[in-house]
Amino acid sequence: MDLNPALDTFVAECRELLEQMEQSLLALEDQPGDRELLDAVFRAAHTIKGSAGMFGFDQMVSFTHHLENLLDKLRAGELPFSSSLSALLLRSGDHIQSMIAPSVAEEPLSGEVQARGTALVAELAAMLGGPVAAPAGKSASSTATSAAPKHGSLADDLAVFLHSDAADESASPITRYWRISLQFGPDVLRNGMDPMSFVRYLATLGDVHSVATGWDRLPPLAEMDPESCYVDLEIELDSSADRTAIEAVFDFVRDDCVVRIAPPTQVVDAQLKAIDALPESTGRLGEVLSAVHAVAWPELSTALAKQASASDERPLGQILVEDSAVPAAVVDAAVERQQQSRQAKAQDSRLIRIDADKLDQLINIVGELVIAGSGTQALAAKAGIPDVVESAASLLRLVEQVRDSALGLRMVAIGATFQRFQRVVRDVSRELGKDIELSISGAETELDKSVVERIGDPLMHLVRNAMDHGIESGMTRVAAGKSARAQVSLNAYHDSGSIVIEVGDDGAGLNVEKIRRKAIERGLLAASANPTPQEIRQLIFEPGFSTADAVSNLSGRGVGMDVVRRSIETLRGTIEIQSEEGTGTTVVIRLPLTLAIIDGFMVGLGAARYVLPLDVVVECMELSEAHRNAVSEQGFINVRGEVLPVLRLRDAFGISEGAARRENVVVVRFGQIKAGLVVDELLGELQTVIKPLGKLFSYLQGISGSTILGSGEVALILDVPGLIKRVEGARPTGIVVA
Amino acid sequence: MNITNLKLSGELNIYAAAETQQAVQQALLEGGSALSLDLSDVSELDTAGVQQLLLLHRECVHSGRPLRLAASSPAVDETLALLGLRKLFQA
Amino acid sequence: MAKTILIVDDSASLRQVVAIALKGGGYDVLEACDGRDALGKLSGQKIHLIISDVNMPNMNGIEFVKAVKQLPNYKFTPIIMLTTESQEDKKQEGQAAGAKAWVVKPFKPEQMLAAVAKLVLP
Numbered sequence: 045m046d047l048n049p050a051l052d053t054f055v056a057e058c059r060e061l062l063e064q065m066e067q068s069l070l071a072l073e074d075q076p077g078d079r080e081l082l083d084a085v086f087r088a089a090h091t092i093k094g095s096a097g098m099f100g101f102d103q104m105v106s107f108t109h110h111l112e113n114l115l116d117k118l119r120a121g122e123l124p125f126s127s128s129l130s131a132l133l134l135r136s137g138d139h140i141q142s143m144i145a146p147s148v149a150e151e152p153l154s155g156e157v158q159a160r161g162t163a164l165v166a167e168l169a170a171m172l173g174g175p176v177a178a179p180a181g182k183s184a185s186s187t188a189t190s191a192a193p194k195h196g197s198l199a200d201d202l203a204v205f206l207h208s209d210a211a212d213e214s215a216s217p218i219t220r221y222w223r224i225s226l227q228f229g230p231d232v233l234r235n236g237m238d239p240m241s242f243v244r245y246l247a248t249l250g251d252v253h254s255v256a257t258g259w260d261r262l263p264p265l266a267e268m269d270p271e272s273c274y275v276d277l278e279i280e281l282d283s284s285a286d287r288t289a290i291e292a293v294f295d296f297v298r299d300d301c302v303v304r305i306a307p308p309t310q311v312v313d314a315q316l317k318a319i320d321a322l323p324e325s326t327g328r329l330g331e332v333l334s335a336v337h338a339v340a341w342p343e344l345s346t347a348l349a350k351q352a353s354a355s356d357e358r359p360l361g362q363i364l365v366e367d368s369a370v371p372a373a374v375v376d377a378a379v380e381r382q383q384q385s386r387q388a389k390a391q392d393s394r395l396i397r398i399d400a401d402k403l404d405q406l407i408n409i410v411g412e413l414v415i416a417g418s419g420t421q422a423l424a425a426k427a428g429i430p431d432v433v434e435s436a437a438s439l440l441r442l443v444e445q446v447r448d449s450a451l452g453l454r455m456v457a458i459g460a461t462f463q464r465f466q467r468v469v470r471d472v473s474r475e476l477g478k479d480i481e482l483s484i485s486g487a488e489t490e491l492d493k494s495v496v497e498r499i500g501d502p503l504m505h506l507v508r509n510a511m512d513h514g515i516e517s518g519m520t521r522v523a524a525g526k527s528a529r530a531q532v533s534l535n536a537y538h539d540s541g542s543i544v545i546e547v548g549d550d551g552a553g554l555n556v557e558k559i560r561r562k563a564i565e566r567g568l569l570a571a572s573a574n575p576t577p578q579e580i581r582q583l584i585f586e587p588g589f590s591t592a593d594a595v596s597n598l599s600g601r602g603v604g605m606d607v608v609r610r611s612i613e614t615l616r617g618t619i620e621i622q623s624e625e626g627t628g629t630t631v632v633i634r635l636p637l638t639l640a641i642i643d644g645f646m647v648g649l650g651a652a653r654y655v656l657p658l659d660v661v662v663e664c665m666e667l668s669e670a671h672r673n674a675v676s677e678q679g680f681i682n683v684r685g686e687v688l689p690v691l692r693l694r695d696a697f698g699i700s701e702g703a704a705r706r707e708n709v710v711v712v713r714f715g716q717i718k719a720g721l722v723v724d725e726l727l728g729e730l731q732t733v734i735k736p737l738g739k740l741f742s743y744l745q746g747i748s749g750s751t752i753l754g755s756g757e758v759a760l761i762l763d764v765p766g767l768i769k770r771v772e773g774a775r776p777t778g779i780v781v782a
Numbered sequence: 783m784n785i786t787n788l789k790l791s792g793e794l795n796i797y798a799a800a801e802t803q804q805a806v807q808q809a810l811l812e813g814g815s816a817l818s819l820d821l822s823d824v825s826e827l828d829t830a831g832v833q834q835l836l837l838l839h840r841e842c843v844h845s846g847r848p849l850r851l852a853a854s855s856p857a858v859d860e861t862l863a864l865l866g867l868r869k870l871f872q873a
Numbered sequence: 874m875a876k877t878i879l880i881v882d883d884s885a886s887l888r889q890v891v892a893i894a895l896k897g898g899g900y901d902v903l904e905a906c907d908g909r910d911a912l913g914k915l916s917g918q919k920i921h922l923i924i925s926d927v928n929m930p931n932m933n934g935i936e937f938v939k940a941v942k943q944l945p946n947y948k949f950t951p952i953i954m955l956t957t958e959s960q961e962d963k964k965q966e967g968q969a970a971g972a973k974a975w976v977v978k979p980f981k982p983e984q985m986l987a988a989v990a991k992l993v994l995p
Contacts, residue, residue, distance in 0.1 A: 079844070120843055233796050235973045236922075236951030237992060238829045243864055244994045255866040259836045265807065268837060270799035270830060271949075277865070293991060296974040796949045 054096075058144050061088040062137050069130050069137075082119035085133070087260070089115050092140065101147040104140065107161055110168045111136050117172065129171060136164055219309035221253050221280040222290060225369065227302040230272040237297055239277055245293050250283025287311075291340035298342060304369035307338075312371045319377045327385070329360055332378040333370065343368045400493070403453055410443075410450045411733025415752055417443040418730050422755065444731060456496050458545070459487030462534045464500075465507055469532060472511050479518055479529045480511055486536035491543045495615055495635055499545065502608040506547040506631050507532060509604060514551035514629050524626065526550070539634075540659055542617075548630040554623040556580050562589065581621050585609040616748055618714060618765050634714070644732055644751075646759065647710060648725035649693055650702035653759035655732060655751060656721075660712045660764045664726050667707040681720065683711070690720040691767060696746060712764050719768045734761060786814030787852075788838075791823035794831030802834045810841050817842055822853035827861040839870060876921040876993050877901040881911040881937065882955065883929050891924065894982035899995030908932030912940060915947050921993045923947075924985075925972070926955040927963045935963070938970040951992045955980075 065088040068081045075081065089112045096104040111133070117123040139160055146153050153161070224246070228239055246252055258276035262268070283290065287305060294303045307315070318336035330348065333339040339347075347363040350356040356363065361379055364370040417440040424436035462484045473480035491499075515521075515530040522528050533548040556577045563569035563583045583589060587606040612619045617635035636642075636657070644655035671681045680689045688711065694700070704724040711720050732751040748763035788809040794802060809817060819838070824831075842849040851871045862868050878900050880891045892902040903920070905911035907929045914920075923941065927934035934954060942948050952972035956964050964975055976988050 121846055233828075233830050234949060235971050236949055237973065240829055240861065240864055241992055241994065245991050248990070248994075255864065257832075257836075257865045257867055259833070259840070262833065262836055262840065265810070265837065265841055268803065270803040270834065271796055273829065274833060275829065275836075295988075296991060299968070300973065797946065 055144055055148060058092055058096075058140070061092055062141055064088050065137050066134060069133055072125055073127065073130055076125040079119070082115075082125075086112065086115040086119045096147070101143075103153060103161070104143050104147050107136075107143070107165065108140060110165050111140075114168050114172055123171070132164070132167055132171065136168065139164055221282050221308050222311075223306040223369070224277075224279040224281060224290070225302075225304040225306070226277040226279070226294075228273045228275055228277075228297070229300040229302075230269075230274070232273040232297060232300045234271055235300065237300070239273070239275060242293060242297070243277065243279060246279060246281055246283075246290075249285045249289065249293070250281050253280040253282050255279050286337045288337060288340040291343060295342070298346070302367070303343075304367070306369040307371060312374055315371075315374045316377050319374070319381050322381060327382075329375075329378055329382055332381055333364070333375070336374075336378075338374045338378070339364055339368065339370050343370075398453070403450075407450050407454065408733075410447050413443050414447055414731045415733060418732065418753070419755065447731065451492070454493045455490040456493045457487060458489050458491055458496060458499075458536045458543075459484075461496055461500055461503070462487050462536070465503070465534060468504065468507060469511065472508060476511060477517075478511065478515055480515060481529055481531055483531060483533045484535075485533070489536035489538060489543060491536075491635065495543075498611065498615055499633075499635070502611045502633070503534070503545070503547065505604050505608050507534070510547060510549035510551065510629065510631075514549040514553075516552045520552075542634045542636055542659070545633040545635070546630050547633075548628060550628040553625040553627050553629050554581050554584070554621070555625060559583055581623055584621055585619065613765065616763070616765070642732060642734055642761070644730050644761070645710070646727035646730055646753075647693075647708075647721075647723040648727050649697065649723055650699050650704075652699065653727070653753065653757055654693070654723070655730070655759045655761045656710065656712065656764060657761075658729060660714055662711040662713045662718065664708055664710050667709050667722060671709070672707070675722065681709070683720075686718075688718060688720045690722060692722040693767075694722070694724075696767070712768070714765050714768050717768055721762075721767065732759075783816070784814045785816045785818050786810075786812045787818050787820065789820040789823070791825075793826040794821075794824050794834070795826055795828040796830035799830040799834060802831065803837070806834055806838050806841075809838070810845070814847070816848045816850065818850050818852045820853045821851065821858045822855050824855045824858050827857050832861060832865060832867070835871070836867075875899060875901045876995055877903060877919060878922045878924065878989065878993075879903045879905060879911060879914060879920050881905045881908065881923065881925040881929070881934075883907055883926065887926075890982055891985055894986050895989065898986045898989070900989070908934070908937035908940065911937060912944075915941065915944060917946070920947060920950055922951050922953065922989060924953045924955065924976075924989075926978075927967060935966050935970055938967055938972045942971050953988055953992070 065085050068084045068088070072078060072081050072085070089108050093105055093108040093112055096108065114123065115133075118125065118129075123129070139157075142157050143153060143161075146157070226239065226242070232239065243252060243255055256278040258278065259274060261274040261276070263274065281290070287307060290305055291303070294301065297303075315336045315338045319332060322332065322335060330339070330344050334341065334344060343364065347360055347367065350363050350367070351358070351360045358366070361375040365372045365375055417436075421433075421436040421440050424432045427433075465484075466482055469480055469482040510532050515532070516524070516526075518528045521530065531548075531550045533546070535546040535548065537544055559580050560569065560575075563580070563586070564571050566586075566589060568583055568586050568589065569575065569580075585605050585608075589605065609619050612633055612635070615635050617633055619634075620632045621629065622632060623629040642655070643658040645658045645661045647654050647656065665683075667675070674681045675690050675692065679691075680687055682688070690709065694703070702724075707722050707724060708726050709720040709722050710726070711718060713719075730753070732753070734749040735751060746763050746767050747760050748766070749761040751759050751761060753759050786809050788805065790802060790805060792798065817838070819835075821827075839849055849871075859868075862871060878895055880888050880895075880902060881904075882888050882891075883906050888904045888906075892904060895902050903914055905914050908925075909932055911923070911925070925934050925937055929937070932940070938952055938954070941950065941952065951974060952967075953974040953976055954964065954967040954972045955978055956967070956975055967975065974988060974992060976985055
C-alpha cells in the first residue's frame with residue numbers, strides 16, 4: 045500500500061513515546077515512587093494502544109493492552125517497582141518497537157517476534173500475579189479496540205474489550221460503528237453546554253453502542269477549576285446517518301472541542317466505491333471528498349483555513365486525516381482520483397479527433413506519392429545523372445518518412461480491444477460455472493485501425509472456445525493437480541513486420557488422437573495417412589470439424605474455427621494452433637501491420653511483374669542446375685542441409701511463354717514455414733500502395749492485390765501465405781536428399 | 783478503621799461545582815482510611831458534577847484509600863451509565 | 874419535569890411559532906419581548922435554555938447576553954442567538970460574550986427544534 049501521511053505521524057509518535065517511556069523507566073530506577081514518571085510511562089503505553097487501535101493494528105493493541113494493565117497498577121501504587129520489573133518493561137518497549145514496521149507495512153509478524161510477544165505476555169501476567177483476561181483483537185477480522193479513549197481511563201473501555209471479545213462475530217462489531225472522539229475545551233461548561241447532551245443527541249441518530257470517558261486531563265486538586273471542562277469522550281455510534289448529519293451535532297462546540305469522526309468500515313467502502321464512480325470532471329481534493337460525503341463542509345472549511353495559514357504546513361489531506369479522522373484510505377483514493385482526472389484532462393488536450401475518411405484519403409495520396417517517387421527514382425537511374433539520382437533518392441527517403449507517419453496515424457493500440465474481453469470472460473465463466481481469469485499482455489501493441497476493427501469477432505470466438513472447450517471444469521482441474529482457477533490469456537507483440545496475437549488457455553489441450561479419429565470420420569484425413577501431430581491439430585480449422593461432445597451454446601457447431609481462419613486470411617494473416625495435452629492451448633495469429641502500403645520485392649515471370657512483401661523474403665539465390673532437377677522431380681531442394689519445399693510460380697500461374705534460361709529462387713517465410721518460390725528475374729525492392737483486387741478477382745488464389753509501378757505497369761501482389769499453403773499441400777511422398 | 787463519610791445532595795451541577803469541590807476537599811483532608819460516598823439525595827448530576835466525582839475517585843486512588851459509593855440516586859445512575867462510568871464507581 | 878426555555882424576541886409571531894414548535898417538542902416555553910422583559914423573568918425559576926434575538930430595541934442581544942452572564946443563577950445557562958445571515962460580526966460578538974449557539978433567521982421550526990435538542994433534550 046501507499047505510504048499514508050497519518051501512518052508517518054503514528055510511527056514518529058510511537059518512537060517518541062517509546063523513547064519517553066524508556067527514559068522514564070530509567071529515571072524511575074533512581075526515584076521509584078515518582079508519580080509523574082509513573083504517569084508518563086502509563087500514558088505512553090496508553091496512547092500507543094489508542095492510536096494503534098485506530099489503525100487496526102490488532103497485535104500491537106493486544107500486546108500494549110497487557111502492558112498498560114500492568115502500568116496502571118504500577119502507577120496506582122498497587123505494584124512495587126523493582127529492577128526486574130523495569131527490565132521487563134524495557135523489553136516490552138523494544139517488542140512494541142519491533143511491531144511497528146511490519147504493522148505499518150501490513151505484513152505478518154515473523155515467527156520470532158510472535159514468539160517473543162507470547163513470552164513477554166506470560167511474564168507480564170506473572171508479574172500481575174495471575175493469568176490476564178484476554179484482551180481484544182483475537183477475532184480474526186476485528187480492527188480492535190479503537191473505542192479506547194485516547195487519554196487515561198480504565199472505565200468501561202475494559203468492558204468494551206471484553207464485550208467485543210465475547211461477541212466474536214464475523215463482522216467485527218467495532219467497525220460497524222462510527223467512532224466519535226471528542227476532546228472538550230475548558231470553556232464548554234461555562235458556555236452552557238454539557239458533553240452529556242451531545243451523547244443524548246447522538247442517541248437520536250442511532251444506537252450509542254458505547255461511551256468511554258477520559259479524564260486524564262483532570263488537573264491536580266490544587267489546580268482544579270470546578271467550572272472548567274477537562275474530559276474527553278469516545279463514542280461508538282451505530283447509525284445510518286451520513287457524516288454531515290453526525291458532524292452537525294457538534295455545530296455549537298466546534299470552537300470548544302476537537303471532534304474526530306471515524307466512519308464504520310461499510311461507510312468507508314461505500315465512499316471508496318463512490319470515488320471510483322465519480323465522473324472525471326470532479327476537481328479538487330475537497331470537492332471529491334465532499335461529493336462522497338467523506339467530509340462535512342464545516343470540517344473542510346476549517347481544514348482549508350488551516351492549510352491556508354502560514355503556521356500549518358500540512359497538505360489538506362493530512363489535515364483532514366489527522367484532525368478530523370477522515371479515513372486515510374478515503375483521502376488516498378480521492379487524491380488518486382483527482383490525479384487521474386488531471387491526467388485525463390491533460391491527455392485530452394493533446395488529442396485531436398480525426399475523421400477516418402480524411403485519414404484514408406491522406407494515406408491514399410501518400411501512396412500515390414510513394415509510387416510517383418519510385419517512378420522518379422527509376423527514371424533518374426535510367427538517365428544516369430548522379431545529382432538527379434541522389435536527389436531522387438533523398439526525395440524518396442522523405443516520402444518514406446511521410447508514409448510511415450501517415451500509417452502511424454492509423455495505428456491503434458490493441459489494448460482497448462483486449463479490455464473488452466474482461467467483461468466477456470467474467471460473464472461467460474459465470475455462465476459456464478468455471479473459475480476463469482483473463483490476463484492481458486502487450487496491450488500497447490499497435491496495429492492498423494482497420495485490422496483492429498476486424499479482429500474482434502475472430503478473437504471473441506477463440507476466447508469463448510478456449511473457455512468452453514479448452515478449459516476443464518474446476519473439479520477436473522483439481523483432480524489433475526492444476527489450480528482450480530483457470531487462465532485465459534491475450535497477448536500481442538510485433539515480430540519481423542507482423543503483429544502476433546495469441547489467445548492462450550491453461551486447459552486440457554488438444555487431444556491429437558481424438559482429432560485424428562474425427563478427421564478420418566469426416567473424411568478430412570485418409571486412414572492410411574501419417575501426418576505429424578501439428579498437422580493433425582491444424583485440422584481443427586477445416587470446415588465441418590468439431591470434437592465437442594456436447595455442442596454448446598457458445599461455440600458449438602463446428603462452424604467456428606474455419607470461419608475464424610477465413611477472417612484471418614482475409615486480413616492477409618495466418619492462424620496456427622499450438623497445444624500440449626494436459627497443459628493448454630495457444631492459438632497464434634499473425635497479421636501484417638498494415639493493409640495499405642507495402643515494402644515489396646519485385647520479381648519477374650516472363651513479361652509479368654509480381655511483388656512480394658519484403659518482410660517475408662528471407663533470401664534469394666540462383667537456381668542451380670542440380671536444384672532444377674530436384675525441383676521438377678521432388679518439389680524441394682536442399683539448402684545448406686535444410687529441406688526447402690519449392691513452388692515454381694510459372695507452373696502455379698500457368699505461364700508458359702518467355703521461359704528464361706536462368707531462374708531464381710526467392711526463399712520466403714511466414715511464421716514457422718519456409719518455402720522457395722521459383723521465378724525468372726529478381727527485380728529489387730520498392731514501396732508501393734496496395735490496391736485491393738476487385739470482387740471479380742477475389743477468387744484468385746495466390747494473389748492478394750495489385751499495384752501500379754512507377755512505369756505505369758500493373759504488378760500483382762503475391763499472397764505468400766496462400767502460396768505457401770499450396771506448397772505444403774503438395775507434399776513429397778518420398779524423401780531423397782539431392 | 784475510620785471511614786470518612788461524604789454526603790452530597792441536591793443539584794450536583796456546574797452552579798454547585800465550586801461548593802462541591804470544597805466538600806470533596808474537606809472530606810479528603812479528614813484523612814480517613816476509606817471513603818464512603820452517599821449520593822442518594824442527588825437530584826441532578828451534570829458533567830461538572832461528574833468531574834467532581836472523578837476528582838474524588840482519583841485522589842482516593844492516589845492516596846490509597848478505597849472509595850465506595852454507598853448510596854446512589856436515579857439521576858446519578860443514569861449519568862454514570864451515559865458516560866460509561868458505572869464500573870468505575872461500582873462497589 | 875419538562876425543561877423550560879425562554880424565548881426573547883421583539884416579534885410576537887416569531888415567539889409564537891417558536892413556542893408552538895418547542896411545546897410540540899415537549900418543552901415548556903416562557904416568552905419575553907426584549908432584554909429587560911427577559912431579565913425580569915430570570916428571577917428564580919429554573920431556565921434550561923435561552924433563545925435570544927440579537928437585534929432588539931431597548932437592550933440589544935449582546936448586552937442581554939452579557940447581563941445574563943452576570944446573574945449567579947443563570948450564568949451557565951446555554952444561550953442560542955438568533956441572527957440574520959449578514960450579521961457575522963454580531964454572531965462573533967455573541968460568541969465572544971459566551972453565546973456559542975446560533976440559528977440564522979429565517980429558520981424553519983424544525984431547525985430550531987434540532988438546535989435546541991443539541992443542547993438540552995426535553
